[in-house]
Amino acid sequence: MNKPPIKHFLKFDDFTGEEIEYLLKRADFIKKRFKNYETWHPLQDRSLVMIFEKASTRTRLSFEAGMLQLGGAAIYMNTRDSQLGRGEPVEDAAKVISRMCDIIMMRTFEQSIIERFAAASRVPVINGLTNEFHPCQILADIFTFLEHRGPIRGRTVAWVGDANNMSYTWVQAARLLDFQVHISTPPGYALDMSRISEAEQKHLRHFEDPREACRGADLVTTDVWTSMGYEAENEARAAAFANFCVDEQMMALASPDAVFMHCLPAHRGEEVTAGVIDGPQSVVWDEAENRLHVQKALLEYLV
Numbered sequence: 001m002n003k004p005p006i007k008h009f010l011k012f013d014d015f016t017g018e019e020i021e022y023l024l025k026r027a028d029f030i031k032k033r034f035k036n037y038e039t040w041h042p043l044q045d046r047s048l049v050m051i052f053e054k055a056s057t058r059t060r061l062s063f064e065a066g067m068l069q070l071g072g073a074a075i076y077m078n079t080r081d082s083q084l085g086r087g088e089p090v091e092d093a094a095k096v097i098s099r100m101c102d103i104i105m106m107r108t109f110e111q112s113i114i115e116r117f118a119a120a121s122r123v124p125v126i127n128g129l130t131n132e133f134h135p136c137q138i139l140a141d142i143f144t145f146l147e148h149r150g151p152i153r154g155r156t157v158a159w160v161g162d163a164n165n166m167s168y169t170w171v172q173a174a175r176l177l178d179f180q181v182h183i184s185t186p187p188g189y190a191l192d193m194s195r196i197s198e199a200e201q202k203h204l205r206h207f208e209d210p211r212e213a214c215r216g217a218d219l220v221t222t223d224v225w226t227s228m229g230y231e232a233e234n235e236a237r238a239a240a241f242a243n244f245c246v247d248e249q250m251m252a253l254a255s256p257d258a259v260f261m262h263c264l265p266a267h268r269g270e271e272v273t274a275g276v277i278d279g280p281q282s283v284v285w286d287e288a289e290n291r292l293h294v295q296k297a298l299l300e301y302l303v
């Protein structure tokens with residue numbers, strides 16, 4: 001008998017809308033147990049291997065704490081002090097690592113690398129961020145929106161900033177869960193439309209003016225213009241984005257009960273003003289915490 005294919009979460013639409021709805025419900029159940037200090041160990045004796053090619057605070061902590069809270073163990077590896085960064089073929093590493101654990105989370109620069117790794121893995125692989133997608137973050141963002149404002153279906157998300165892994169994942173989520181995304185990027189930084197399907201384009205509108213993108217939106221969100229730690233190399237880029245700082249004026253154009261999100265880390269005074277990120281419409285701390293709860297739901301589902 002053929003074994004069923006292994007389920008991975010490498011991009012948001014690797015799951016169906018029904019599966020995402022299930023995870024959101026499950027995350028709510030799991031969060032309530034956590035808040036009530038209930039011991040609950042569905043992943044006892046199971047282990048997660050986390051492979052990091054890039055630095056992380058939220059992703060590492062939420063997966064590691066989540067696995068421990070589910071009764072399992074999390075093992076950290078990075079590409080600096082393992083053979084992973086020294087030329088061992090990705091497929092060989094995947095075959096070995098996946099024989100020793102139940103699930104793998106990987107943060108790597110290239111989507112093609114995680115896809116090659118997953119194809120050779122015997123266990124599910126979760127994308128902890130690549131150059132193309134950040135599905136765990138968008139899962140947490142949608143869960144946070146649900147908590148604060150109810151279902152996202154039919155709502156509008158305004159993305160102000162870069163065509164990056166977050167904006168492409170928002171577009172995938174919009175098609176799957178039936179909401180709209182307003183994208184506003186500076187000239188030269190627009191989405192590559194060859195990566196967006198016809199079905200996804202129905203959920204997408206482009207705006208040259210970020211203020212117009214925010215008009216009437218239920219959620220306004222942005223991300224750093226330059227990766228934390230690489231600011232000096234990107235002065236020209238920062239200049240191109242100067243008009244794209246999410247400020248109080250943009251939030252005033254959004255729906256009166258709009259929320260602001262940022263996946264963090266953030267540069268106050270660049271992509272967002274301190275008044276917005278630390279203001280009453282900001283839900284960034286819930287958004288960061290919810291990485292923990294949605295990923296516990298994801299781990300339980302995939303293992």
Ligand code: CP
Nearest residue numbers: 056057058059263264
């Ligand atoms: N938002 C996010 O992925 O944060 P880290 O880079 O700290 O994991």
